Amino acid sequence: MTISKLQVEPALPSPPTQAQRFGKAREAQAVALLEDYVELIADLLSVHGEARPIDIARRLGVSHPTAVKSINRLKREGLATAQPYRGVFLTESGHAMANRARARHRVVVQLLEALGVPPETAESDAEGIEHHVSDISLRAFARFLRSRDLR
Amino acid sequence: MTISKLQVEPALPSPPTQAQRFGKAREAQAVALLEDYVELIADLLSVHGEARPIDIARRLGVSHPTAVKSINRLKREGLATAQPYRGVFLTESGHAMANRARARHRVVVQLLEALGVPPETAESDAEGIEHHVSDISLRAFARFLRSRDLR
DNA sequence: ACCACATTAAAGCCAAGGCTATATTCTGTC
């Protein structure tokens, strides 16, 4: 009986398994920009009653043409509507995505803060993390926060 | 004395503040691919003694030419070296990045599992989340895990 | 030693998401 590895190297996951993990992360990244836009547009609409491209650009830290190009993608994908020189509005499915995005955003921020991350760091880390939190993880986060609140 | 808002809308962050948050997330995303590559290359080197482009491609779930193009970027940025038809190796700074990436990856997975996320979900969510966890948050995660272990 | 097959390299295509520069259209003020 031979002992194959004295130093127990943690074995790598199988190539297909690992490929699937990376693939999911790439997929999540592909919708991240859409989520940020619709979430921001929903916020602007609810606070200011309108979402103008220039405000969207300013808050995203991006040039106006870049914002406009992305807004066109939102329109193409049925998430937003806009007539020339009017503001941007969300379709039904745009609103639905915005609501999911905002809910996730809040839970992620709350979790980070609950773990002792200072507020501004929690906000900026959450801006990237949120897009990679699956429904399963999201529910786990919420469960943890609940259990912690009523303690 | 007028009450301006009966329904207390949570105010939006200032445009520059919000822009800074989004900017950080974009910056993190820009290095995410590099981190995944060097982490994977380091793993292949330590387990198989070599990191061949085709294995890298397979594990990332990407075509060989795509992997080769990214490896060229690693070389350009001083993270890896490779001669034609030899495998890929990491420079000092490549190894440094790989070690940081792996440490963060492990902590994120452990945190997710500690919160009740099932292992495979933890792994695939972590693959995206890891790139957006700041040093401050990482330390908070580690602290939480430690406090929880010795309970 | 040869040859088939695997691997690698090279070339060229595409979409996304950044940018600048310029043209057009609105709009608030006088």
Next chain:
DNA sequence: GACAGAATATAGCCTTGGCTTTAATGTGGT
């Protein structure tokens, strides 16, 4: 009502990171 300045639209450029197709190179098995 005119007009200056703000906002918007349009055009064109760049890099990244995907892809396929084709060519070149290594390599293991007989």
